[in-house]
Amino acid sequence: MASRSTLRFSELLLFCFLATLPTSAVGAGQTSSQLSHTERLYQEGMSLVEQRKLDEALQAFNRGLESDPSNRVLLNAIGATYTLKGDAEKAQDCFQKVLKIDPEFLPARKNLAMTYFNSGKYDLAGQEFDELASNPDAGPLAHLFLGMIAEKRKQYEAAVAQFKQAGNLVFQSGEAILSFARSLYERRQHEKSELILQRLAGVAGLSAVDYYEAGLLYSKCGRNDQALEALTKAREMNAELPGLEYQRALILDKMGRAAEALKILQGVMVQKPDRDSLQLLGEIAGRDGKLEAAAEAFRKVIEIEPDHEEAYLSLSTLLMDNENDPLGLTVVETGLAHLPQSYRLQVQKGAILEDLGRHQEAREIFRSAIRRQADHRDALIGLAVSQVYGGEIPESVETLASGVKQFPNDYYVHYFYGLALRKLAGLPRMDAKAVERKAAQALERSIHLNPAFADAYFLLGKFYVDNNPELAAKNFQTALRLNPRHDAAKYQLGRLYVGLGKREEGQKLLSQVNEQRAEMERRPKIILMGQ
Incomplete structure (x- = not known):
């Protein structure tokens, strides 16, 4: 099956030889009898192409070549038909033959350049489009493709400049609009990127991939409603698009619709589980208190991809948070058996050993992790905390x-x-x-x-409890504003209020702390299957 870009640009190629060549060009330099025969076969082939009968069209064009083997129009038509069939190599061979016969034959050079582009041969495509850029008839098309090539190479400033020179032609292609919008986004011109994205509404024949890419970009711009709408359209066209359900769930989670996200991901887990969807399922389920579902999702990730570091970290963290450090340690050690050079798993092992009271072992692990990489701040902090305890x-x-x-x-x-x-x-x-x-x-x-770091305000507030209660209260209040579930700040502020005579406010805060602690005690422990 041809790719999205092959189909899109094949249509442009077809347009090149359908619309830009007069019939008289087919028989240039031929006798009247040859002209009649060649023109008839050319028209027959064109009619067959329009009916998507491509093999029969090729037969008609090739019969025309029998009387005129160097006919550049027929060779160009054959090359374009091969492009429609998805045979880029044969297409390129035909276009190159035309250009050997007539280097100035513009349709063949356009088609060759676009065929290179469709095949991912961006260096060769760029050379051809650079040559076309100076031609008034081909310039906008050349700048359009040069813009897309620059974007693929992450040369975003150059891409934006090329798209601007392409003019309104950009807005006739969904892929070009998306490429232009991505380039603007990467240049931190987010509002302009969104405006360009909106031009997709005026383009007919968008594919599922176009809508999918639009959804990703809308999501990056923080426009989750538009992102979800685009992904929904993509799903209506092709529900099997790789990564589609994961992206839908990710956006729904960002929108605070975790239950809908979980439903999608649970469906993926049953039908066709993939690493990213399972990882996200575990994270959302863990936050939602569905501990067994979270643990099972992470275990599935490890089963599918034993070298996926994130799954070992997520599962061991879930176990640690629910006071199952011994099993968390087993998970981390299993991960290290697969990924012995993992800095993050090494730090996690040190943290678990510290929680288990095995301080000396923890410090040795942290020191080992520090030696593993230059940016070792987590291991350094872990070592320092272990030294304190x-x-x-x-x-x-x-x-x-x-x-x-x-x-x-x-x-x-x-x-x-x-x-x-x-x-x-x-x-x-x-x-x-x-x-x-x-x-x-x-x-x-x-x-x-x-x-925005609540813990720093809380600790700073503790310095002022005795000698500046008002300043202490201000810091505790800031900590709670940033993190309303900061129990320690709530407890200290409650005690401070009681001492300052604000007994009712203080008791209310202290009561909330007791309720939250009781809730923590009621949370279920994780029991993994087979344990």
């Missing part, structure tokens, strides 16, 4: 001081540096006020780098 607070501060120098713009490193310094301030023979000032500076730097 293991009572090695000065060593933890030293580890994080090194981290702050290596990763000066990482808010999380600064946050843990502030946390470790706060612990250090409580040790004997320390200048507590000086260390606390340094800790507060680290937390303020963390907030500066990420103003």
Whole structure:
């Protein structure tokens, strides 16, 4: 079966030799008897092409060549017909024969260039279109294809320039509109990208792939309603399009319609499970409290693709979050058996060992992970936290001081540096006020780098509980605004309100904390099949 682009550009090729060549061109240089015979066979072949009887059309064109083997119009028609059949090599051979006979024969050069493009031979296509670009009759078409070639090469600025030179011709092709819109998006011209996308409404004969690509781009632009509408149209045309159901579910989840997303993904899991759909199913089910479904989805991913790192991480995290660290450790170790060089799985193993109280082993794992790659901030933080829990607070501060120098713009490193310094301030023979000032500076730097990080506000608030309750309350309130389920901030603010005489408000917050803790205790544990 021909690809989407082959069919699209084959129609352009057919247009080239149907509409641009007068009948008189067929018999140029022939005797009157030859002319009658050749013209009749050419017209017969054209009629057969219009009926999509391509093999019979080729027979008619070839009979015409018997009396005139060098007829450039017939050779061009044969090449275009081979393109419609999806035989690019034979098509290219015909067009090249025409250009050897007459290098100025414009329809054959256009067709050769487009056939190269359809075959993914962008270097050769580009050479032909560059030559055509200076021709007034072929310039817009050449710029159109040069724009698409530049976009495929991720040369987005050049692509936009070429599309602008193509003029209104861009808006006659769905693929060209999508290519132009993608180029604008990558140039961070998102509003213009959306405006170009809207021009798809004026193009007839869009394919399922066109609508699918439009849906992806609308989603990138944050236009989820339009994205879902485009993907729905794609599904109406071809429900078997690879990745379509995954993208529909992904967008529905973004729109807060998780139940609909789950229904789609569960259908995929039964009919034709794929890695990405199962991974998304596990993530949504986990968030929705459907722990067994989430665990089963991640297990299926591992079964389908044992080298997929993300599935081991997701499943082990789900187990850790539900207090099943031993099984989480087994999952990670299975992953490391398949992916022994995985930095992320190594860090995850260290985190689980730390949760299990195996501090020394955890630190060894974190140090090993640090040596694996230059960007090792997660392993460094893991090591520092393990040192804190293991009572090695000065060593933890030293580890994080090194981290702050290596990763000066990482808010999380600064946050843990502030946390470790706060612990250090409580040790004997320390200048507590000086260390606390340094800790507060680290937390303020963390907030500066990420103003939406609730934990930093919470910890900063704890510094001010005794000497500046109003400022402490302000920080706790900010933490709760950013994360309404921040139990620790809610608890501290509740206690602070009670101490400040706001007893009713304080008791309300403390009651909410107790309810949330009770809810956590009622959450079911994961029991995997076969365990």
